[in-house]
Amino acid sequence: MQAVTDNVFKALADPTRRAIFEHLARDGEQTVHALTGRAGVSQPAVSKHLTVLKRAKLVRHRHEGRETHYSALPQALGPMVDWLDIYGAFWRNRLDRLEDLLNRMDK
Amino acid sequence: MTDATSTTAQTRTLVIDREMPHPPEKIWRALTDGPLMEEWLMTNDFKPMVGHRFTFRATPVPGWSGIIECEVLVVEPPSMLSYSWGTLGIGTAVTFTLTPTESGTHLRFEQSGFGPGQDQNYKGAKYGWTNFLGKLDHVVERLD
Numbered sequence: 457m458q459a460v461t462d463n464v465f466k467a468l469a470d471p472t473r474r475a476i477f478e479h480l481a482r483d484g485e486q487t488v489h490a491l492t493g494r495a496g497v498s499q500p501a502v503s504k505h506l507t508v509l510k511r512a513k514l515v516r517h518r519h520e521g522r523e524t525h526y527s528a529l530p531q532a533l534g535p536m537v538d539w540l541d542i543y544g545a546f547w548r549n550r551l552d553r554l555e556d557l558l559n560r561m562d563k
Numbered sequence: 564m565t566d567a568t569s570t571t572a573q574t575r576t577l578v579i580d581r582e583m584p585h586p587p588e589k590i591w592r593a594l595t596d597g598p599l600m601e602e603w604l605m606t607n608d609f610k611p612m613v614g615h616r617f618t619f620r621a622t623p624v625p626g627w628s629g630i631i632e633c634e635v636l637v638v639e640p641p642s643m644l645s646y647s648w649g650t651l652g653i654g655t656a657v658t659f660t661l662t663p664t665e666s667g668t669h670l671r672f673e674q675s676g677f678g679p680g681q682d683q684n685y686k687g688a689k690y691g692w693t694n695f696l697g698k699l700d701h702v703v704e705r706l707d
Contacts, residue, residue: 543577543674551581551672553603557593558585 467512472497473505477514480528487523576675584667591641594659605631609646611638617646648674 468474476491488506492499506526509515517526583590593599595611605619615635623629628650636656637645645658655676662669 544579547577547579547672547674550604551579551670554590554593555581555583557599557603558583558589561589561593561599 463512464514467508467514470505470508472501473509476502476505477509477528480515480526481530485525485527487525489523491526576673579672581670581672582664582667583670587641587661587663587668590661590668590670591644594644595638595640609633609635611635611640611644613638648676 468477472495476495479491479494480486488499488502491506492502495502495505497505506515506517510517513529515526515528517524519525593603595609597607597609600607600609605621607619608617609615610617613635617633617635619631619633621629621631631648631650633646633648635646637643637658642661643658645656648655648657655674658671658673658675660671660673662671
């Protein structure tokens, strides 16, 4: 699991890769051609970046005809989520529910 | 309302403060009565007795059993309640502290855990945590 987390950090440490990942996460599935048009680097360079993102399980691909379509897998960011963040959201929600319950109770 | 987290070499603590327009005795009931706890927290077999071991149970998801193992640590009605909270290989403790105010009660919630020796567990449990997070989102969605 730690290796996967390291891959995620390494993959997103590069600004071009981060931009590619953000495009895919925001705009949905795209071809390598479309991504190359936006990335401002050559198609082989984009393909190389996509391979790194794929290794970190941040993107997946499928072939359709002669085109390869890539899409983001944002859940790969999950391993980086800190327990404090998770429990912070969890308990804030539960304390909201506690307050709702208190408002419904008689005394 | 202020939320804070603090990190030291020994432990990490999540702190949530809430002002509630209710007397401490009423909040204490919601914190310690099993059926009431189920309404805002989770299914449980809690009893307000120090040393009592109990579980909270949520619907299991892949990577998480849905079971939280607990033991009652402090029962001081109506001002302090604490129990251990263990799941996904991580041991923490949660503490509720109630202080009367002019308009009701100041409730402080704290969750602390993770001594240095537990760091490995913490890393190993991350996969399960991802699912736990997804599960919680799902629960919240269903409530709305």
